[in-house]
Amino acid sequence: MNAAAPVLAVPLLGLLAVLGLLIGSFLNVVVHRVPAGLSIVSPGSACPGCGDPIRAVDNVPVVSWLLLRGRCRSCAAPISVRYPLVELATAVLFVGTGWSFGLSTYTAGALVVVAGGLALVLIDLDHRRLPFSITAATGVGVVLTLGLDVALHGPDLLVPALASAVVWLAVYGGIWLVTSGRGMGLGDVALAPVLGLALGWLGWGPSLVGLGGGFVIGGVVGVALIVAGRVGRRARVAHGPFLLSGAAFGMFAGEPVWNGYLTLVGL
Structure with a gap:
């Protein structure tokens, strides 16, 4: 590794945080579907309780879970807190990686x-x-x-x-x-x-x-x-x-x- 790699500026670390949230949301899909032998591409995410497709506005990492108070908009079935925690953990790890190894x-x-x-x-x-x-x-x-x-x-x-x-x-x-x-x-x-x-x-x-x-x-x-x-x-x-x-x-x-x-x- 190049020891003189430039340190990432705060705006770039912010972008890494956003990327981490998005990747974390995708990882939730991977963790659920790959062991079951399901496609990670289609169909789109749906509530496991009622089967209704999750709307784009309800699929914003962390924010949607908070606004919905951890429940499905359609049937009020609980949504595991692990989903936002995985998204937050990925964001923190991405920022830590950028901070540690720079550009x-x-x-x-x-x-x-x-x-x-x-x-x-x-x-x-x-x-x-x-x-x-x-x-x-x-x-x-x-x-x-x-x-x-x-x-x-x-x-x-x-x-x-x-x-x-x-x-x-x-x-x-x-x-x-x-x-x-x-x-x-x-x-x-x-x-x-x-x-x-x-x-x-x-x-x-x-x-x-x-x-x-x-x-x-x-x-x-x-x-x-x-x-x-x-x-x-x-x-x-x-x-x-x-x-x-x-x-x-x-x-x-x-x-x-x-x-x-x-x-x-x-x-």
């Missing part, structure tokens, strides 16, 4: 990872699976933006990014093979090199912090759930949210954490 090709690639990752987290929590279609679309977006970066700034970051993807695939693929698929699913294995490519683009520090972070977060949450009696010791917990949370930590905080570690060990 750069990496920002475009990171936005793809953020959007795809958020959809995958929600689907994994709901259905215990990571659809390959979303992982593939995210991977294509990362490859295209990395290719654009190479075309603009040269191939210096290409080798570490590819090597990072190989390391992530080797770790997750190795765990899958050793545990015969009990430790995690093939969806995690397929997603790993995509995240490894995105974080390796930033450098080995963010990549390794993100890789280890997923296991640390998963371990801490798993122990907490066992202590709280929410799951048994042999219960399987969706690993995708931990994998993606670790990647997010590596993306946004990996560099200072890695530098702090190197300082601590005297390297």
Whole structure:
């Protein structure tokens, strides 16, 4: 990544917030339809209670939910608060991405990872699976933006990014093979090199912090759930949210954490 990437001005961050709200609205559709094998293009959104199509004026992210007080205009059926929360979360993550990486090709690639990752987290929590279609679309977006970066700034970051993807695939693929698929699913294995490519683009520090972070977060949450009696010791917990949370930590905080570690060990 170009370290001298210009910081995004406030108006551009505002545009990212609006884009995030719109993408978040689309992600709600993706999260609902992709696991069911439905088209994300047609038909248009409709109330699950009465089946009435949702009007354009009632489909404005966050605002429409507030104005309707969380209920369908036609039948007054409740509309889950998760819809506006996903839209707000996407907007916040988009702004945070723009603030962290500025006006750069990496920002475009990171936005793809953020959007795809958020959809995958929600689907994994709901259905215990990571659809390959979303992982593939995210991977294509990362490859295209990395290719654009190479075309603009040269191939210096290409080798570490590819090597990072190989390391992530080797770790997750190795765990899958050793545990015969009990430790995690093939969806995690397929997603790993995509995240490894995105974080390796930033450098080995963010990549390794993100890789280890997923296991640390998963371990801490798993122990907490066992202590709280929410799951048994042999219960399987969706690993995708931990994998993606670790990647997010590596993306946004990996560099200072890695530098702090190197300082601590005297390297």
